[in-house]
Amino acid sequence: MVDVLVIGGGNAALCAALMAREAGASVLMLEASPRTWRGGNSQHTRNLRCMxxxxxxxxxxxxxxxxxxxxxxxVTGGMTNEKLARLVIRASSTCRDWMRRHGVRFQPPLSGALHVARTNAFFMGGGKALVNAYYRSAERLGVQIRYATPVASLELDDGRFVAAFTADGQLIPAKSCVLAAGGFESNRDWLRDAWGQNERGEWPSDNFLIRGTRFNEGILLKHMISAGADAIGDPTQAHMVAIDARAPLYDGGICTRIDCVSLGIVVNRDGARFHDEGEDFWPKRYAIWGRLVARQPGQIAYSIIDQKAIGRFMPPVFPGVTASSLPELALKLGLPQEAFVKTMADYNAACQPNDFDHTVLDHCHTQDLMPPKTHWARPIDTPPFHGYALRPGITFTYLGLKVNEEAAVHFNGCPSPNLFVAGEMMAGNVLGQGYTAGVGMSIGTAFGRIAGTQAAKAATQKANHAAA
Structure with a gap:
């Protein structure tokens, strides 16, 4: 029997496996995806927010x-557990040396990400390089890894982990277990159940794209909630970003994000604006735009900029629609021309002259316009004009399992002695809503390391108890 079973294959699972192995425990990892797609959503990340x-x-x-x-x-509007959040924050200040020991390298941010040069440490080679480094280290240390092995359920005994059942019926016992199998963002049926129908009779989630892995279907999360584990979070809350409407259904990753929102305006399919595009720096507010677009008719919107904005944001993979005039742009985007041109004229007239500086919260704002644009408001008047169609892109969902500082799964308020959870399956303890760049990796790294340490400790205690 293995000491520690880790279910999952992304950043949190790898951190747990490495910590448990360093503590002397034998470790088996079960990754749902084939080896080619290993790493969960972590393969699409690029940085870690660090105190x-x-x-x-x-x-x-x-x-x-x-x-x-x-x-x-x-960003959470107070929907966060301060004790657990501060644990994550403090852990983010001490993890990088440990990460380096396992092969992770860091680099300065690219020019389009200078807003987070002070707050976020970027992985050299991105998230794929990070998870590959962790896998190499895990293999070198003797962690056993099985790919294409999703887990369907657990055998539990009054809150104590006994064994895991794989999707093909195999029973895998262990002395302790870490759950790090992600949320339910790629489960289309569960998304439909969570979001329901809107007043227009639409199923909003049918128009959502999944930025991350197709293997996060929430099967184990649903099983745990059904088995009586204490849950936390709203199933409609998620790290949801406005991404290119042409992105693939799964695994588009960061390259599908449209980062020019704060430099222009965003309209819905009726040609109307619906939110302040300049309320704060993009890394703090980019993750609200997926939900905003999800509330619009047809779950689609359009980011509009002019030539003055080019070169001031990370360019997307796909070029936008371009036009020499605003009426022509409306025609190419399929927007109602009269309404769109009026929206643009009203916005341009409301922009107050001032010194534009996209690196600070400048004083370029609109006057007598609803919704306002509070920073970086400049007339969109210099052709060619550019438009990008946007869809909601889910990274990960926030519904998860309640934990304490030791990452223990709880049943009726009581922590399990040998079952722990990390990563997206518990991120809702810290992220009740909203997001800020890099905090998901901070949560996964902090609680993955804690869960691995505690699982190794629980396995040792069980072995000592059995010997006595």
Whole structure:
């Protein structure tokens, strides 16, 4: 019998497996995907939000605990467990040396990501390089890994883990277990159940795209909730971004994101604006736009910029629709021409002259316009004009399992002695809503390491108890 069973194959699962193995436990990892697609959503990441009191290699200036906490508090609207959030924040300041020991390398941010040069450490080679480095380290340390092995259910005994049942019926016992199998974002039926129909009779989730892995179907999460594990979070809350409407249904990753929203305006299919595009820096607010687009007719919107914005944002993979005039752009995008041109004229007239600076919260704003644009408001008047169709893109869902500081799964308020959870399956404890760049990797790294340590400890205690 193995000491620690880790279910999942992304960042949190790998951190748990490595920590458990370093503690001397024998470890088996079960990854639902084939080897080619290993790594879950972590393969699509690129950075980690890090607390630091002074400049550190690729991190400039300082990003102290209280500022990190206030940033998290703002984006979640207070829907967060402060004790667990601060645990994550503090852990983010000490994890990078450990990550380096397992082969992870860091690099300065690219020019289009300078807003997070102070707060986020970027992985050299991105998330795929990170998970590959962890897998190499795990294999070197003797972690057993089985691919294409989804887990359907667990055998539990009054909150204690006994064994896991794979989808093909295999029974795998272990002395302790870490759950890190992700959310339910690629389960189309569950998304339909969660989001339901809107007042227009539409099923909004049918128009959602999945930025991450197709293997996060939430089967184990649903089983755990049915088995009486304490849950936390709203099933409609998620890390949801406005992405290119031409993106693939699964695994589009970061390259499908449209990052020019704050430099122009966004309209719905009726040609109307519906939210302040300039309320804060893009890394703090980009993850609200998926939900905003999801509430629009047909779950589609259009980001509109002019030539002045080019070169000030990370360019998307696919070129936008271009036109020499705004009426022509409306025609090419399939928008009602009269309504769109009026929206543009009203916006341009409302822009107040000031010094534009997209690197700070500048004083370029609109006046007497609803919704307002509070920063970076400049007339869109310099051709060629560019338009990008947007769809909601889900990264991961926030419904998960309630935990304590030791990452233990709870049943009726009581922590399990040998069942732990990390990553997206518990991120809702910290992220009740909203998102800020890199915090998902901070949560997965912190709780993955905690869960692995605690699982190894629980396995040792069980072995000692059996010997006595």
């Amino acid at each position: 630091h009191e002074a400049p550190q290699d690729v991190l400039v200036d300082a990003y102290p605990e209280e500022e990190y906490w206030q940033d998290l508090l703002k």
